[in-house]
Amino acid sequence: MSSMKEVAKLAGVSISTVSRVINNSVPVEEETRKRVEKAIKKLNYKPNLLAKGLRIKSGRLIGLVVPGSVYNHAFASFIDYIESNVSNKGYNLILGHNRNDPDSEAEFIDMLIRRNVDGIILSRVSDESRVLRMLGNNKIPVVVIDRAFSDESVPSVVLDNYRAGVLAAKHFIEERHKVIACLTGPLNISLCRDRMEGFRETLKNHNIEFSEDDIYEGDFKYESGVDFVKKIMSKKKRYTAIWAQNDLMAIGIINHFLKNGYNIPKDISVVGMDDISFSSMMVPSLTTVGQPFSKMCKTAVDVIYDQIRGKNILKKRFVFQPYFVSRETTMRIG
Amino acid sequence: MSSMKEVAKLAGVSISTVSRVINNSVPVEEETRKRVEKAIKKLNYKPNLLAKGLRIKSGRLIGLVVPGSVYNHAFASFIDYIESNVSNKGYNLILGHNRNDPDSEAEFIDMLIRRNVDGIILSRVSDESRVLRMLGNNKIPVVVIDRAFSDESVPSVVLDNYRAGVLAAKHFIEERHKVIACLTGPLNISLCRDRMEGFRETLKNHNIEFSEDDIYEGDFKYESGVDFVKKIMSKKKRYTAIWAQNDLMAIGIINHFLKNGYNIPKDISVVGMDDISFSSMMVPSLTTVGQPFSKMCKTAVDVIYDQIRGKNILKKRFVFQPYFVSRETTMRIG
């Protein structure tokens, strides 16, 4: 790699002139500019980003923390969308999985700070308060995606999870279901409770019986859909409709029913959530509550970008609406 | 962020002593070390990685280039596994998608070089020769995963794709199939041709008729499985077994058959390839030829790591064996 010095020498100018040509910050005489540009081309010179970053205190880097799991397809799209948007803005993405280990998560965030990252996108950190503490002194732009921080000073990009529950419930109501169950995600996660609330209240408003006994707590994994089916098959109550709070669990539910000779949707209707790519790639295809991942990721990056450029983020919480996709795993009763 | 200077001042030593304590390169008196360490802790000092990287010419960063696509689940696991291994070795991962655009790919690799990355992992670059040219001058450790470079000087981690074809064919032979088709990936990709060869030759050795007419070229996407079924349904020839060169296409095939009232595997056996997580999460579960992604990714990172440490990579090509997973989309004839 050639350096500015070499370019300067070849062009017969000082290194600051080279810098000026590159950043065209200050006017440079046309003739010298040409000379410098020729030298740059000849040496195939590209500014070193570490040196630049050290000097201007910006690594031109954005960090993304995701909960590490191959099995959560939703996060695969997150990474994809975020990377696209980040690179569109001329930044690079530095990726870190927090495998639900607060220590390695902290270590990663530490690294980010030490790299003079220009922004950090957090999705599902394992220890919110610790992260906040780490970020406290350094005024690095941050945005939380998918799960809001309780600390309202950090901007977040979230789904209207309550509304997701409403959409799922409404669908069941329209299709005249009366005996309904819900398989939630971990209930210590507030978005799961929000989804639950929307679901519960909508059913209640329509005078459909739905109690604590009809709520089952899962962990967002496929297996927990399977386990759930085993559990309810051993009970006397026969549900006609089930909402799983993510597609993976819904798929587990459907598959285990199918394996046991049930017909979906004739015997039982199932709705998922997320609208991952596989939900339309199965038979029967999955009816689900979708999240506008692509838009959410774009917004997350925009929020970081605005902060970088010193714009005041007025809105602290960017709420997106879920959409309902009616496919083949649900049908009308009777 | 505090700097060495501040630590030095607080500890009452010179900044070089601080550096020595941190890197314990040179012996430092126990008493001063303690003092310095106390200062470090007190200031919560962490070395700036840009400054360090600039000085020692190592960004402690490894770049990963993947073909950008949400829909290829296999690459989601790639990213996951690579990140784990990279971070285990104390490096960070900087991620870039090459959306089949040689220019943005080149730009990304350029960035990597300018960041003093310590290694680059390439999977499916769109323009091999260009990448090689870019890397030519800079002796950055490189490894190619999933697809070997024709230039044998670059180490690669690959699957024995020929063997994958053999495994698929063998299974069909054992199950007494005679009328067999294959849906390949893009045939300009050599690994697709390798898979094809293993498949074809094995069938030939067992005197099973299999001609060019039974080979269909797909593009690794779900839709191409669907299209394939449409195509063969309009022909007179009735296949009893199909090998798709990846799971996504296999799933497309199966689903379209199911939608048209066929029974899988009774009417037709289907084998996929990759063993993505969803292949075991469907009904019927997918019989497939698996790739040991986890091991391959670990090896790729190890190969980079060895190069970084100056070890001579003797073997230039690390070949992994596929494994066969017999599940529910295939059955014996008659």
Place this chain on the structure above:
DNA sequence: TTGTAAGCGTTATCAT
């Protein structure tokens, strides 16, 4: 318009 020089936060060479 251009050049000189200081400084970003390290490491490494040289004295001491």
Place this chain on the structure above:
DNA sequence: ATGATAACGCTTACAA
């Protein structure tokens, strides 16, 4: 064993 100091490659006052 420790401290000055140059250097890594860049940006940016300040001077000219």
